[in-house]
Amino acid sequence: MNIPFLSNLKILVPEKETKTFKGGAHPDAMKALTNKLPIVDVPAPKTLVFPMSQHLGAPATPCVKVGDTVLAGQKIAEASGFVSANVHSSVSGKVIAIEERMNHFGLMINSIVIENDEQDINEFEAEPRNFKDFSPSELVDIVREAGIVGMGGATFPTHIKLSPPEGKTIDTVIINGAECEPCLTSDHRAMLETPKEVLTGLKIMLKIFGLKKGYIGIEENKADAIELLTNYAHMENDYEIEIVPLKVKYPQGSEKHLINAITGRTVPVGKLPLDVGCVVNNIDTCAAIARAVVYGMPLISRIVTVTGDCIKNPTNARVRIGTPMGDVIEYLGGLKAQPKKVIMGGPMMGIAVPNLDVPVVKGSSGIVALSKRSTLLRHEGVCVRCGKCVAACPMGLSPLFLKEAIVAGDFDRMKELDISACIECGSCSYVCPGANNPSQSIKTARLRLRNMG
Numbered sequence: 001m002n003i004p005f006l007s008n009l010k011i012l013v014p015e016k017e018t019k020t021f022k023g024g025a026h027p028d029a030m031k032a033l034t035n036k037l038p039i040v041d042v043p044a045p046k047t048l049v050f051p052m053s054q055h056l057g058a059p060a061t062p063c064v065k066v067g068d069t070v071l072a073g074q075k076i077a078e079a080s081g082f083v084s085a086n087v088h089s090s091v092s093g094k095v096i097a098i099e100e101r102m103n104h105f106g107l108m109i110n111s112i113v114i115e116n117d118e119q120d121i122n123e124f125e126a127e128p129r130n131f132k133d134f135s136p137s138e139l140v141d142i143v144r145e146a147g148i149v150g151m152g153g154a155t156f157p158t159h160i161k162l163s164p165p166e167g168k169t170i171d172t173v174i175i176n177g178a179e180c181e182p183c184l185t186s187d188h189r190a191m192l193e194t195p196k197e198v199l200t201g202l203k204i205m206l207k208i209f210g211l212k213k214g215y216i217g218i219e220e221n222k223a224d225a226i227e228l229l230t231n232y233a234h235m236e237n238d239y240e241i242e243i244v245p246l247k248v249k250y251p252q253g254s255e256k257h258l259i260n261a262i263t264g265r266t267v268p269v270g271k272l273p274l275d276v277g278c279v280v281n282n283i284d285t286c287a288a289i290a291r292a293v294v295y296g297m298p299l300i301s302r303i304v305t306v307t308g309d310c311i312k313n314p315t316n317a318r319v320r321i322g323t324p325m326g327d328v329i330e331y332l333g334g335l336k337a338q339p340k341k342v343i344m345g346g347p348m349m350g351i352a353v354p355n356l357d358v359p360v361v362k363g364s365s366g367i368v369a370l371s372k373r374s375t376l377l378r379h380e381g382v383c384v385r386c387g388k389c390v391a392a393c394p395m396g397l398s399p400l401f402l403k404e405a406i407v408a409g410d411f412d413r414m415k416e417l418d419i420s421a422c423i424e425c426g427s428c429s430y431v432c433p434g435a436n437n438p439s440q441s442i443k444t445a446r447l448r449l450r451n452m453g
Contacts, residue, residue, distance in 0.1 A: 019217075019244060019245070019246055019247065019261040019262060020246060020247035020249050020261050021249075021252070021261050022394070023391070023392060023393055023395075023396065024250055024251060024252070024392060024394045024427055025249070025250050025392045025427040025430050025431050026249060026250065027182050027348065027430050028182060029221065029248070031182070031183065031184070031185050031188070031221075033183075033307050033314040034185045034189075034305055034306075034307050034314050034315055034316055035185040035188055037185075037189075037314075037315045038189065039189050039190075039193055039316045039317065039318050040315050040316065040317045040318070041318045042317045042318065042319045042323065042328055042332070044090065044091045044116050044120075044320040044323060045116065045323055045324065046116050046118075047096075047113065047114070047115055047324075048089075048090060048320065048321075048322030048323060048324075048359065049101050049112075049113050049322055049324065049359045050076060050087055050089070050090075050111055050112045050113075050114065050322045050359070051103045051110075051111045051359065051361060052087065052110045052111060052112070053103065053109050054085070054087060054149070054155065054321075054361040054362045055084065055085040055147075055149040055156070055157055055363075056083060056149070056154065056155050056156045056157070057081060057082075057083030057084045057085070057156075058079075058080045058081035058084040059080060059109070059110065060077035060078060060079055060080060060084060060085065060086060060087045061078050061080045062076065063075060063076060063077055063078050064076045064077075064095050064098075064112065065098070066095050067095060068094070068095045069092075069093070069094055069095075070089045070095060070114060071092045071121050071122055071123050072089060072090060072091050072092045072121060072122035072123075072300065073088055073089070073090075073122045073123050073124055073296075073297060073298050073300055074088060074089050074123060075087070075088050075145075075147075075298070076088060076089050076095070076114075079144075079147075082160070083157060085147045085148070085149050085157045086144075086145060086146070086298070087112070087147055088146075088298040088300050088321075089114055089300070089322075090301060090320035090321045090322050091116040091117075091118075091120065092116075092119050092121040093114045093115045093116045093117040094117065095112060095113070095114055096113050096114065096115045097112075098110070098111070098112050098113070099111065099113065101113070102355070102357070102358060103358055103359075104344045104353045104354075104361065104364075105351060106353075106354040123296075124295050124296050124297050125294075125295050125296040125297075128294045129293065129294055129295070130294075131200070131203070131204050131207065131294065132207070134293070136207060136208045136209075136210070139162075139204055139207065139208050139293060140159055140163050140208060141159075142292050142296075143158055143159045143162060143289055143293075144157075144159035145292075145298070146292035146298040146299055147298050147299050148285060148288050148289060148292060148299045149285075149363070150281065150282055150285055150363075151284040151285045151299075151302055151362060152176060152187075152282035152284075152363075153350075153363050153365055155362055155363040158281065158289070161274070161281065162205065162208050162209075164274045164279075165274075168274050169277060170209045170211075170277055170278065170279050171209075171211065171277045171278075172211075172259075172263055173202065173205050173206055173209060173215070173278075173279050173281075174215045174217060174255075174259065174262055174280045174281075175198065175201075175202050175214065175215065175216040175217070175280075175281060175283060175286050176253055176255065176280055176281065176283065177191055177216050177217055177218040177219075177225065177283050178217055178218065178219050178246055178252040178253035179219065179222070179253060179283075180249065180253040181250070181251075181253065181345070181346030181348055181349060181350075181365075181366075182346055182347050182348060183305065183307050183308070183346050183347055183366060183368050184305045184307075184345075184346045184365055184366045185305050185307075186284065186302075186303040186304060186305045186316050186365055186366065187282065187303075187365075188222050188225055189303060190284050190287055190303055191218070191222070191228065191229060191283055192225055192228060194287050195228055195229055195232045196232065196290075197286075197287035197290040198216075198229070198283055198286050198287050198290075199229070199233060199241065200293075200294065201281075201286030201287055201288070201289040201290040202214045202216065203239060204289055205279065205286075205289065209279070212239055212240060213239065213240040213241070213242065214239065214240075214241050214242075215241070215242050215243075215244055215262050216241065216242070216243050216244065217244045217258050217261065217262055218244070218245060218246060219245075219246045219247070219252055220245045220246065226243055226245060229241075229243055230243050244261075244262050246258075246261055250348065250425065250430075251348070251349075251394060251423065251425040251427065254394065254423050254425060255273055256273070256423070258280060259273055263276075263278065265277075265278065269395075269420065270420065270421075284302060284365075299321070299362060300320060301318055301319060301321060302318070302319060302321065302362065302364065302365075303316055303319075303365075304316070304317050304318075304319045304328065304365065304366060304367055305317075305365065305366040305367070306328060306329060306332055306366070306367045307368055307369075308339070308343075308368040308369035308370045308371075308374070309369075309371050309373070310336060310337045310338070310339040310369035310371050311332070311333075311335065311336070311369050312332070312333040312334050312335060312336040313332050315332055317332065319364075321360060321361060321362060322359050322361075323359060323360045324356065324357050324358065324359055325342070325344070325353065325356045325357075325358055325359070325367050326355075326356030326357060328360065328367060329367065329369070337371050339369040339371060340370055340371055340372040341369075341370050342356065342367065343366070343367075343368040343370070344358075344363075344364050344367065345364070345365055345368075346365070346366055346368065347368055347370070348425060348426040348427075348430065349425060349426055350366065381432070381437070382434045383400050383403070383432075383434055383438075384434040384436075385400070386434075387400070388431045389427075389428035389431060389438060391431075392427040392428055393427060393428055394425065394427060395418075395423060397418060397419075397421060398417060399428035399439070399442065400438060401417055402414060402419055402422075402438060402442055402445075403436065403438040405417060406442065406445045407441070411449065414445060414449070415449075419442060419445060419446060419449065420446070420449075422442050422446060424439065424443050425439075426439040427439075428442075
């Protein structure tokens with residue numbers, strides 16, 4: 001989509017030295033299957049399912065009823081709290097059910113089921129709008145109404161990031177183009193195929209915060225994206241956009257580590273990026289902001305990397321929210337082998353889905369189908385006390401001791417070892433020569449601790 005109004009930006013030539021953070025791991029990127037392949041549009045299926053929990057926070061509340069006719073882009077569920085997000089239909093059609101359906105976590109979630117009329121009638125703006133005509137508060141309202149959330153996987157409602165509480169000043173906006181997760185290339189392709197949208201989204205955020213400079217951090221293995229965005233931004237004048245090359249290391253795309261690499265600031269344990277004056281948003285989130293403001297288009301589709309050794313034709317696909325994962329795979333040629341596990345997201349931080357009937361949601365950056373022979377699947381082993389997990393942990397934790405505390409059920413010890421600081425990146429499990437997999441134990445324990453309050 002050609003986004004206008006991308007005038008008056010100034011580019012700063014990137015530094016030759018790439019930036020990074022302490023710790024981390026170097027998993028095989030495994031991006032060659034899809035990083036050169038253009039985005040394919042997957043047609044919407046006959047039936048789509050829209051879970052009310054596609055975001056961090058309170059579930060949305062349906063604002064339609066069974067039998068209603070809806071348009072593509074129409075709001076079908078409203079945010080039900082401060083941390084919540086609207087949900088919109090990605091097709092025109094008829095509401096045929098509002099009932100519990102299984103989501104990617106294997107939980108039964110209240111969902112709206114829509115039968116596609118295949119007319120794709122929408123209510124978007126006929127003519128593009130100039131974001132300069134809107135005030136900062138109006139721009140935030142547009143993002144809120146559009147139901148935009150973090151599309152890198154965290155799904156935190158974006159409008160909250162763009163409206164920090166009183167007393168918190170944002171002086172730095174960073175766009176996360178690192179895409180350090182193995183297998184995934186959706187952000188890479190978005191930078192190559194929709195660079196104007198990405199830059200427009202950044203420019204909108206800069207206007208919201210009254211800033212003149214923004215950053216885009218990109219791992220150096222995406223040299224073509226660095227070059228292209230530099231070329232686009234170099235023609236502009238009003239804003240400074242610094243493209244920051246980053247070392248290829250996992251989890252370089254973690255927002256706390258991205259902030260540290262680019263600004264040198266450290267986000268304290270228990271604090272948020274806004275506490276050090278920063279806002280970080282994902283590439284596809286940035287493009288979604290541009291589409292919402294310029295065309296009035298809510299978040300109804302996203303780019304998904306479909307890959308793995310069981311996928312017949314790995315590629316990057318633009319998929320309507322609500323499309324069953326099985327329909328996406330089938331349209332792209334189907335499976336060439338029976339998968340042992342299908343992961344939503346990437347192999348390091350993704351979630352193994354219970355079946356292929358679960359729908360693509362706002363946080364679905366990838367569909368990775370792996371056979372039992374895949375080197376990405378590891379079985380539970382034993383700790384050999386080598387300390388590699390300690391060296392790899394980007395948060396400076398001791399995963400081996402955390403797992404011992406978890407096995408012992410010692411919650412006081414877990415808290416003493418700062419389990420709350422874990423970002424669940426999986427680096428500890430990746431480097432473990434004994435396949436001890438402390439990451440899975442820590443994730444489970446953190447969930448139990450949250451439920452305990």
